[in-house]
Structure formats: structure tokens, C-alpha cells
Amino acid sequence: MTVALRPRAAAPWALPGAVVLVVAGTVLSMKVGARPLSWAELSDGLLHFSGAPSDFVVRHVRLPRTLCGLLAGACLGLAGTVAQGITRNPLAGPDTLGVNAGAAAAMIAVMTAGIGSLAGHVWFGFLGGAVAALTVYAIGGSGRDGATPVKLALAGAAVSALLTAVTSAFVLLDRDLFARYRYWIIGSLARAELPTVGQALPFAVAGIVLAVLLVRRLDAVALGEDASRSLGARPGPTRAAGLVAVVVLAGTATALAGPVVFVGLVAPHAARALVGTAHRWVLPLSALLAAGLVLIADVAGRVVIAPEEIHIGVTAALLGGPVFLHLVRTRKVAAL
Incomplete structure (x- = not known):
């Protein structure tokens, strides 16, 4: 399939609007919760920590949660954009390439073996996602045609189905394991900590840099196999480089918030609806929209049934679902 890229921004206000969304989400994330904070309490907690209860809430609860949401959302938006770009599949994402299924299988393996804590488990999930994605690429890249979009999608579906079946078998046989796995698989920012942000930041930066370096090549790949080769961009x-970027970005997001799968699907579609298909516009806008969506979804989960919370994986789907359905009904989603 050969498509024409729209190189200019169709909506000049899109990027500034997305920045406003992220700022609004950040402010709400810091102020809203089981214990609402005033502006004075928020300022004192950030700038003049004195050990007061409100200071503790700001520094040790709201700030880590907000930073995790921002970083995880940006990584999900970029991962979804790159995944859709390298596969030329509008429904692609980390789950399509087996990343989430591999991460879940690795998590179950270490939980079954009783290795480490939840904070350590997510890094095994990162490794599992990488192994699964490499397996998908090895299978999809076999044969004379190499790693075509169709072969990658089929290989990803097969590997994901196999890993999901194995994971489900282990979970259903162990009630305690099911309880721990259920909390992780839905996705949540409730256990966010500043050390986790520090550990994830180098991976996020590496993934972001790699995604940015691929901007021109992703545009060329979108034109089709023959056209991309004629432009000097070997598909x-x-x-392969895009797959590495997806694994690093999705693994980082998983380490921070669990496998929140829907955000990485809807953000690139919303970005393309606003600014066209040129990746130099779509990548930054997807990152901003996804970060804003994650923060807004997290805040919504805190207040809907307060003082209880709804996990972000649920609220993100509830908020993003209508947007995605609207895009499907009003636009040609297949046009990447």
C-alpha cells in the first residue's frame, strides 16, 4: 500500500493545545485526590518541605505519581506511533509485536519462583517483552521477503496467543498468584515511587532518542517497500531499529504503570487526525496527548468512587474509547 504523507500541520494549535492538556493534567494530578490540597500546601510541599502531612502527600505520593504518569504516557504514545509506522498497521501497538504478552509471561515466571518484589518484577517484564519482540521479528523476518508488515503482524499474533495461553494456565492454577497478577496487569500508578522514576529515566531517554532518529525513515517506510528503498531507507x-525503540519505550512504561495498552493505540490516531501523517509532527504530539490522557485518567480514577480508586488501565480505556470510535467513524483509519 502506498500512501501520501501530509507534511504540514493541519492544525497549528495542536501542539500548544497538547501542552496545555499536559499542564492541566499535571496540576490536577498534584492537587486532586483522597486528600485535596490547597495551592499553599502544594507550594510548601514542593519548595519548603517541613514534614507536615500535606508535605508528605506532595513529595512522596503526588509528585512520584505525576512523574510516573508523564513518563509512562509519553513512552506509550511514542511506542504506539513507532509500532504503527514500522508495521504500517493502524491497529498496531506494543501488544501487536508481542511486547506485552512477553512481559506478562516473564512477570508470571518470577512471581511463581518467588523472586524479588513487585518493583523488581517489572524489570523481568522488560526483559520478557524484549525477548518476545525479538522472537516476533525473527519469525516475521524469515523467508525471502524479509520482515514485511503482514508477516510481522501474523507473527506477533501467534507469539502473543501462545504466551497468553501459557500465562493464563499458570494464573488460573494459583489463586494467590492470580491476585498479584491481576493488580499488575490492569495498570496502576498507585505504587509510584521516585526511585522507580530515576531507574526508568535512562531507558525512556534512550527510547525517545531512537524514535526521533527514525523520523525520516518512518516517513519513507510509510510510502511502501519499493518507494522506501528508492529513497535510501532500507525497510x-x-x-529492526523501530522494534528496539518499541521494546525500550513499552518496557519503560510497563515498569512505571503496568501494561496500559489502550493509550498507545489511540494517541497516534488522534495525532494524525490533527497534524497529518508526517512523523516529525505525529511523534511529539502523540507523546504529549498520551501523557495528558494518562494523567487525566489517573485523576478520574481517584475521584469517581473516592476514597476508593479505579486503576488507570480501566479509566484510560473508558476515556479513550469514545475518542477512538469517533476517529474510526469520521476518518480513514487505515491511511497511515
Whole structure:
């Protein structure tokens, strides 16, 4: 399929609007919760920590949660954009390439073996996602045609189905394991900590840099196999590098918030609806929209049934679902 890229921004206000969304989400995330904070309490907690209860809430609860939401959302938006770009599949995402299924299988393996804590488990999930994605690429890249979009999608579906079946078998046989796995698989920012942000930041930066370096090549790949080769962008190496970026970005987001799968799907579609298909516009806008969506979804989860909370994986789907359905009904989603 050959498509024409729209190189200019169709909505000049899109990026500034997305920045406003992220700022609004950040402010709400810091102020709203089981214990609402005044502006004075928020300022004192950030700038003049004295050990007061409100200071503790700001520094040790709201700030880590907000930073995790921002970083996880940006990584999800970029991962979804790159995944859709390298596969030329509008429904692609980290789950399509087996990343989430691999992460879940690795998590179950270490939980079953009783290794480490939840904070350590997510890094095994990162490794599992990488192994699964490499397996998908190895299978999809076999044969004379190499790693074509169709073969990658089929390989990803097969590997994901196999890993999901294995994971489900282990979970259903152990009630305690099911309880721990259920909390993780839905996605949540409730256990966010500043050390986790520090550990994840280098991975996020590496993934973001790699995604930015692929901007021109992703545009070329979108034009089709023959056209991309004529432009000097080899599809095979581009897809391999893109797969690495997806694994790093999705693994980082998983380490921070669990496998929140819907955000990485809807953010790139919303970005393309606003600014066209050129990746130099779509990548930053997807990152901003996804970060804003994650923060807004997290805040909504805190207040809907307060003082109880709804996990972010649920609220993100409830908020993003209508947007995605609107895009499907009003636009040609297949046009990447």
C-alpha cells in the first residue's frame, strides 16, 4: 500500500493545545485526590518541605505519581506511533509485536519462583517483552521477503496467543498468584515511587532518542517497500531499529504503570487526525496527548468512587474509547 504523507500541520494549535492538556493534567494530578490540597500546601510541599502531612502527600505520593504518569504516557504514545509506522498497521501497538504478552509471561515466571518484589518484577517484564519482540521479528523476518508488515503482524499474533495461553494456565492454577497478577496487569500508578522514576529515566531517554532518529525513515517506510528503498531507507533495518525503540519505550512504561495498552493505540490516531501523517509532527504530539490522557485518567480514577480508586488501565480505556470510535467513524483509519 502506498500512501501520501501530509507534511504540514493541519492544525497549528495542536501542539500548544497538547501542552496545555499536559499542564492541566499535571496540576490536577498534584492537587486532586483522597486528600485535596490547597495551592499553599502544594507550594510548601514542593519548595519548603517541613514534614507536615500535606508535605508528605506532595513529595512522596503526588509528585512520584505525576512523574510516573508523564513518563509512562509519553513512552506509550511514542511506542504506539513507532509500532504503527514500522508495521504500517493502524491497529498496531506494543501488544501487536508481542511486547506485552512477553512481559506478562516473564512477570508470571518470577512471581511463581518467588523472586524479588513487585518493583523488581517489572524489570523481568522488560526483559520478557524484549525477548518476545525479538522472537516476533525473527519469525516475521524469515523467508525471502524479509520482515514485511503482514508477516510481522501474523507473527506477533501467534507469539502473543501462545504466551497468553501459557500465562493464563499458570494464573488460573494459583489463586494467590492470580491476585498479584491481576493488580499488575490492569495498570496502576498507585505504587509510584521516585526511585522507580530515576531507574526508568535512562531507558525512556534512550527510547525517545531512537524514535526521533527514525523520523525520516518512518516517513519513507510509510510510502511502501519499493518507494522506501528508492529513497535510501532500507525497510528491514528501519523495522529492526523501530522494534528496539518499541521494546525500550513499552518496557519503560510497563515498569512505571503496568501494561496500559489502550493509550498507545489511540494517541497516534488522534495525532494524525490533527497534524497529518508526517512523523516529525505525529511523534511529539502523540507523546504529549498520551501523557495528558494518562494523567487525566489517573485523576478520574481517584475521584469517581473516592476514597476508593479505579486503576488507570480501566479509566484510560473508558476515556479513550469514545475518542477512538469517533476517529474510526469520521476518518480513514487505515491511511497511515
